[in-house]
Amino acid sequence: MAAEVLAQGGASVTVYDAMPSAGRKFLMAGRGGLNLTHSEPLTEFLPRYREAMPHLRAAVEAFPPDALRDWSAGLGQLTFIGSSGRVFPKTFKASPLLRAWLRRLDAAGVQFAFRHRWTGWDEKRQLELQTPDGLRAVAARAAVLALGGASWPRLGSDGAWVDILAAKGVAISKLRSANSGxxxxxxxxxxxxxxxxxxxxxxxxxxxxxxxxxxxxxxxxxxxxxxxxxxxxxxxxxxxxxxxxxxxxxxxxxxxxxxxxxxxxxxxxxxxxxxxxxxxxxxxxxxxxxxxxxxxxxxxxxxxxxxxxxxxxxxxxxxxxxxAPLDRAISTAGGISFDELDDHFMLRKLPGVFAAGEMLDWEAPTGGYLLQASFATGAAAGRGALAWLKR
Known part of the structure; x- marks a missing residue:
């Protein structure tokens, strides 16, 4: 989502992904039916984020559930509201939406580099990426970290970023199981x-x-x-x-x-x-x-x-x-403290570096709230990075 916002704003964007293909956890989220968001009013929706609500409010209000449904429809995936108020694509699946999304990103010029695992920065503040061909350094004017929590690590989000950011002085709440047994x-x-x-x-x-x-x-x-x-x-x-x-x-x-x-x-x-x-x-x-x-x-x-x-x-x-063990939990609690971020989701200690999604210190129940906040914070981080590039 950050890549889409940045590309639409005219930036040159590359998505580096440690896995061999894109959106593996997104596909897992849709295994039993992709619950994109929830239809309840924002007055009821926002409190689902509990203590994190004040920190997520602006991002969700800027990209609310109706906007997410319109976005999905724009990709050819119309949605419907289930009896519980949850919102699903009519196909009920994640794969058609992901394929359409990747086609749109490709048309916008977004590049993808798979099997590229981010491992930190070098002495020149370049991104370091471990690839099948060895270590690669990438100079970027802005970087959005969207590395997930630590649930379902085999899909890519293994929480390895915690030590990297902690070494830079970033305060991180311990990652814990959320939506778990x-x-x-x-x-x-x-x-x-x-x-x-x-x-x-x-x-x-x-x-x-x-x-x-x-x-x-x-x-x-x-x-x-x-x-x-x-x-x-x-x-x-x-x-x-x-x-x-x-x-x-x-x-x-x-x-x-x-x-x-x-x-x-x-x-x-x-x-x-x-x-x-x-x-x-x-x-x-x-x-x-x-x-x-x-x-x-x-x-x-x-x-x-x-x-x-x-x-x-x-x-x-x-x-x-x-x-239940964190690697079997649906989602992750804990993460980067919101005090470490400015209003544009940029890390105060690392100018030009933004963070979004489950890396941040919030949690929510199942029902569409997890994906909604991930989409919304991704879009917010993308807007923040775009403003940084244009400053």
């Missing part, structure tokens, strides 16, 4: 039976934060959209005290009194699991979670009174014991 010490019985099973229509809570949505049981823990939306709070708790207690409500729209009434009926010869499934419309995996909680409490679930069962249905404690 968490580990849970499930019992063998629960793990073997419910691995890969979804929890639908649940409410997840940690502290004062509650999210409605879906989650997925994994062999080692739990992940999914609602988990990702709480990942910052969950991660900080786990990293701070070694664990986090996630509360799961299986029937968040039913109050305790209504559930108690349903669960006070005569069970007859039904098993407890069948009774819970029919009386409270609970899924087998939800009942399994209740069994896990009962085991942890030291009491069999069958010993719970109807009122206790009702309370448990909407307050199942699940103890998270760890964060």
């Amino acid at each position: 968490f580990t849970v010490a499930w019992s063998d019985v629960f793990r073997d039976r419910f691995e890969g099973q979804p929890l639908k229509g649940v409410a997840l809570t940690i502290g004062a934060h509650t999210v409605r949505g879906e989650a997925m049981i994994t062999r080692s823990g739990i992940e999914g959209g609602a988990i990702y939306a709480l990942s910052a709070e969950l991660r900080e708790a786990v990293l701070g005290i070694g664990k986090a207690t996630l509360m799961i409500a299986l029937r968040p729209d039913l109050g305790a009194d209504a559930l108690t009434k349903r669960l006070s009926g005569n069970r007859g010869k039904q098993s407890l699991a069948n009774f819970l499934r029919k009386a409270a419309q609970l899924s087998p995996v939800g009942i399994g979670l209740m069994q896990e909680a009962a085991i942890a409490s030291g009491r069999p679930l069958a010993a719970f009174s109807p009122a206790e069962l009702a309370d448990l249905v909407n307050a199942i404690p699940v103890q998270l014991t760890g964060v």
Whole structure:
């Protein structure tokens, strides 16, 4: 995006990419359907960036979701708004959009140099790039660094830039997993039976934060959209005290009194699991979670009174014991401190060097917010570099 803005402004632009081809992480983002952005108003959209909102506001307002949709349409990829408000290309894929984008960049004169890994600067302040033919030095009047975070490093964003910039005195917050799963010490019985099973229509809570949505049981823990939306709070708790207690409500729209009434009926010869499934419309995996909680409490679930069962249905404690590895996280928290950047996304300690995307210290939930901020900061860094060239 920075290259496009610069080329449109008349600059001569080369994109140096460590990988053998362009946009590998972009293609990965579209593997399950390319969620470009979200349709909600900016008054709701911008707070998704949490503490980073003041630093990202101007960039997103300058290139908002509607502009991103128009940009995609200009590349022949019309978009639609899904039932959740998320915005997707009608093809649902990343590859047609990427191909059209690369054709546009080529027509604008943008050059691409693949298998060129940036390793820093030489004594003449030239960019150093490791290539198949050895070390190459490139003199550039301006440089935009868009090197990603450190999730999915096999796609190119391995976080190696952290040490390079830190050596120049640039303050960088530690890179951490964002939009990641968490580990849970499930019992063998629960793990073997419910691995890969979804929890639908649940409410997840940690502290004062509650999210409605879906989650997925994994062999080692739990992940999914609602988990990702709480990942910052969950991660900080786990990293701070070694664990986090996630509360799961299986029937968040039913109050305790209504559930108690349903669960006070005569069970007859039904098993407890069948009774819970029919009386409270609970899924087998939800009942399994209740069994896990009962085991942890030291009491069999069958010993719970109807009122206790009702309370448990909407307050199942699940103890998270760890964060999924960074290389498997969807995105990265941490990065270059915004205090290190001026209003044009230029590094104050490195005049003429700009940074954008996941390199910066922000995070957001899935839902289109990640790509939107990456596009918007890329465009902002491109505008900043263009102004630097024209100063």
